[in-house]
Amino acid sequence: MKILIVEDEPEIAKLIQQTLEREGFTCFQCHNGLTALQAFKEQEPDVIILDLMLPGLDGLEVCARIRQQPGKKDPFILMLTAKGEEIDRVIGLSTGADDYLVKPFSPKELVARVRALLRRSLRQIQPQELIYTTEHFEVNIDQRTATKKMPSGEEETLNLSNLEFNLFSTFVKQPGRVWNRSQLIEQLWGDDFFGDERVVDTHIGRLRKKVEPDPANPTFIKTVIGVGYKFED
Incomplete structure (x- = not known):
């Protein structure tokens, strides 16, 4: 499973990558909205961990553009926000995010959220001749x-x-x-x-x-x- 990490703070991005790679995921980093859109097309990730506050294009705009132009995969998007206000969560979900996580967060919670998102794709209706x-x-x-x-x-x-x-x-x-x-x-x-x-x-x-x-x-x-x-x- 490939995970794209979009976070403009290098230390946080490094922590997220190390945490997820210990769990067996393949991770890629980028640090602004424009490179995130390019990485989405090139890497076709299964999950995108997307910071809300980014230089250039913010996380909401990146999320909206990804949903408008899906690639071969339609990735799950986990939005990160340092604010935690209710309005940010609502806006994030309305632009196509699947879940949100408020900073600061524990590595265990991050892994649990990612695994929960990935399990959703495994729960498909069982084939029936109907x-x-x-x-x-x-x-x-x-x-x-x-x-x-x-x-x-x-x-x-x-x-x-x-x-x-x-x-x-x-x-x-x-x-x-x-x-x-x-x-x-x-x-x-x-x-x-x-x-x-x-x-x-x-x-x-x-x-x-x-x-x-x-x-x-x-x-x-x-x-x-x-x-x-x-x-x-």
Whole structure:
């Protein structure tokens, strides 16, 4: 597993790298936002540990750009912040971060967060020879494909990440059911989840961009105020 460390303080970057390499990870360092974007393309890391406060492009901008231009891998992003204010955490998650860690942190907590993120990718829906069809969508669980029926009658294959596919198939299997964040976390990650429940909102937002005609006014994946989300078609 490859980890990209983006931290402008050399001593902290060195500590993170030494800690993770002792656990068997391969690590790379860079110290500003622009080199982070280049390293992301070249190294294709599994996890990016991204400091919020960076020279040039800050961590939020780097995170947003990575999510807009995914490579072959869609890495997990662990945001580091020295501030700890609630607003920084919310903004970090809304730009596509998967978790956050407030400085100062212990090496053990860092390793635990990284391992928890990586375990998420291992929790995939077990292949079943099942196809779920609604008016506009078809989800093939065995082949792990999802298609959308266009007004022209043609079908468009949805380019979903592993997690997005699992989330979408969870909705399509039970149209009309209202899911709260805790239930969706249990479906997607089970006991391996370690972080803020609001990360669900981030993944819902990313999924809407791929399935909704107008993500700002969703037709299919609807918000149930005060409860959670449901799929209708």
